Amino acid sequence: xxxxxxxxxxxxxxxxxxxxxxxxxxxxxxxxxxxxxxxxxxxxxxxxxxxxxxxxxxxxxxxxxxxxxxxxxxxxxxxxxxxxxxxxxxxxxxxxxxxxxxxxxxxxxxxxxxxxxxxxxxxxxxxxxxxxxxxxxxxxxxxxxxxxxxxxxxxxxxxxxxxxxxxxxxxxxxxxxxxxxxxxxxxxxxx
Amino acid sequence: xxxxxxxxxxxxxxxxxxxxxxxxxxxxxxxxxxxxxxxxxxxxxxxxxxxxxxxxxxxxxxxxxxxxxxxxxxxxxxxxxxxxxxxxxxxxxxxxxxxxxxxxxxxxxxxxxxxxxxxxxxxxxxxxxxxxxxxxxxxxxxxxxxxxxxxxxxxxxxxxxxxxxxxxxxxxxxxxxxxxxxxxxxxxxxxxxxxxxxxxxxxxxxxxxxxxxxxxxxxxxxxxxxxxxxxxxxxxxxxxxxxxxxxxxxxxxxxxxxxxxxxxxxxxxxxxxxxxxxxxxxxxxxxxxxxxxxxxxxxxxxxxxxxxxxxxxxxxxxxxxxxxxxxxxxxxxxxxxxxxxxxxxxxxxxxxxxxxxxxxx
Numbered sequence: 023x024x025x026x027x028x029x030x031x032x033x034x035x036x037x038x039x040x041x042x043x044x045x046x047x048x049x050x051x052x053x054x055x056x057x058x059x060x061x062x063x064x065x066x067x068x069x070x071x072x073x074x075x076x077x078x079x080x081x082x083x084x085x086x087x088x089x090x091x092x093x094x095x096x097x098x099x100x101x102x103x104x105x106x107x108x109x110x111x112x113x114x115x116x117x118x119x120x121x122x123x124x125x126x127x128x129x130x131x132x133x134x135x136x137x138x139x140x141x142x143x144x145x146x147x148x149x150x151x152x153x154x155x156x157x158x159x160x161x162x163x164x165x166x167x168x169x170x171x172x173x174x175x176x177x178x179x180x181x182x183x184x185x186x187x188x189x190x191x192x193x194x195x196x197x198x199x200x201x202x203x204x205x206x207x208x209x210x211x212x213x
Numbered sequence: 214x215x216x217x218x219x220x221x222x223x224x225x226x227x228x229x230x231x232x233x234x235x236x237x238x239x240x241x242x243x244x245x246x247x248x249x250x251x252x253x254x255x256x257x258x259x260x261x262x263x264x265x266x267x268x269x270x271x272x273x274x275x276x277x278x279x280x281x282x283x284x285x286x287x288x289x290x291x292x293x294x295x296x297x298x299x300x301x302x303x304x305x306x307x308x309x310x311x312x313x314x315x316x317x318x319x320x321x322x323x324x325x326x327x328x329x330x331x332x333x334x335x336x337x338x339x340x341x342x343x344x345x346x347x348x349x350x351x352x353x354x355x356x357x358x359x360x361x362x363x364x365x366x367x368x369x370x371x372x373x374x375x376x377x378x379x380x381x382x383x384x385x386x387x388x389x390x391x392x393x394x395x396x397x398x399x400x401x402x403x404x405x406x407x408x409x410x411x412x413x414x415x416x417x418x419x420x421x422x423x424x425x426x427x428x429x430x431x432x433x434x435x436x437x438x439x440x441x442x443x444x445x446x447x448x449x450x451x452x453x454x455x456x457x458x459x460x461x462x463x464x465x466x467x468x469x470x471x472x473x474x475x476x477x478x479x480x481x482x483x484x485x486x487x488x489x490x491x492x493x494x495x496x497x498x499x500x501x502x503x504x505x506x507x508x509x510x511x512x513x514x515x516x517x518x519x520x521x522x523x524x525x526x527x528x529x530x531x532x533x534x535x536x537x538x539x540x541x542x543x544x545x546x547x548x549x550x551x552x553x554x555x556x557x558x559x560x561x562x563x564x565x566x567x568x569x570x571x572x573x574x
């Protein structure tokens with residue numbers, strides 16, 4: 023039996039004298055934080071007096087007013103598309119309700135007045151509190167009736183009932199940001 | 214006699230107003246300064262009629278929040294102690310301001326006016342005594358909470374405060390040997406001396422080592438980061454665990470008051486108090502040449518403003534330290550206090566004493 027030689031790597035660097043007496047390292051740390059304060063304050067003051075600088079005093083994006091922008095492929099809250107006459111495109115085929123892993127879609131279908139179309143959705147309810155944003159409903163829809171690119175992610179409410187979106191809410195696009203597709207604009211407005 | 218009492222009451226109210234409003238202001242400063250240091254913006258949402266004023270209204274909104282929150286009182290045999298504990302800490306922290314000389318004395322209509330509530334001969338000892346008493350509020354609060362974690366936090370606070378109290382007092386002995394007085398006003402007057410006609414002999418010039426020790430021990434004494442083990446708001450829970458509403462606010466506010474207190478003491482003992490370099494009662498004088506003539510009232514105002522400005526600078530530095538350094542581990546804290554701070558303070562006393570003997574011949 024031969025011996026196994028293990029190469030031992032000592033990653034611990036011995037501390038230098040200045041590091042060991044501690045106070046010098048504290049002063050270096052204070053210098054860094056103080057530099058951040060002074061430089062940021064300088065730009066804050068310039069911006070306060072209306073001087074536009076490329077560099078800002080803070081990296082904060084003031085969220086509700088300003089927006090970082092989202093990637094084109096991000097799945098945001100659902101909406102239902104409409105036909106030219108304004109009626110929902112959904113034909114009530116129950117594909118999305120069936121595929122939904124969270125069981126958060128509830129559809130009630132009815133007869134469509136147009137004899138060429140078999141059915142239409144009478145009720146179409148999504149419980150946003152249950153939705154897992156998998157996007158299967160969009161993938162499976164044969165009519166391109168449901169989409170998940172509204173650009174709206176500010177989904178919050180005080181009650182569980184308000185988290186349930188009914189068909190009127192899903193057809194109504196007024197809730198969504200108007201320029202939700204204008205990706206370039208959002209990205210440019212980063213302060 | 215009546216006039217003197219009225220003058221004293223006015224001065225007390227002035228000092229109290231200054232300390233409390235400055236303490237409230239510091240809650241905003243702390244948030245904003247840390248934000249700017251960390252490339253953030255900080256609290257800026259509170260507004261009155263759309264007016265934001267850099268978030269200054271957060272002081273008001275925080276106060277309203279503290280007063281209107283639900284107050285929780287744990288089921289305990291010491292509920293009376295639980296209720297008064299924050300105000301014991303608060304009271305002793307404020308008491309120490311009695312001896313702080315905020316300004317020079319000013320003669321007007323036969324009365325000696327000075328923004329100092331009392332000027333006892335034992336001035337600085339009184340301040341230290343009150344700072345030491347402030348720990349009672351914390352310990353009683355932790356004990357009366359009927360909660361093991363609060364009690365442990367209070368014990369940490371007691372151990373830490375007592376350890377650093379020794380170093381704090383020992384650090385202050387150096388300057389006391391130099392000034393040969395315990396009276397705060399006389400200490401500040403001593404620091405008006407000039408070396409070679411231009412360098413003001415402030416405490417930081419004659420006792421740089423003691424200044425460093427004093428600021429460090431002062432930060433530990435007032436439970437500031439990196440010595441904030443008694444509170445440890447982010448992970449280890451501290452003595453104020455069971456407190457809510459304004460009683461918690463009182464503990465928090467006491468911290469800010471003590472921070473001002475340590476800054477005031479450091480300014481009075483080490484940074485020349487209200488002294489402005491080269492400023493004499495006649496104006497700015499350099500080596501016998503008058504550079505600028507000022508009336509006594511203007512001089513007095515400039516000196517009071519100088520004290521305030523120095524306090525602001527020390528507070529800024531303390532906050533800078535607070536937002537730069539991570540917290541000590543408990544054994545590191547004790548080692549640092551007893552094995553580094555205290556020997557250094559004693560060495561400083563011995564060296565100072567020897568130098569004093571040699572200088573006096």
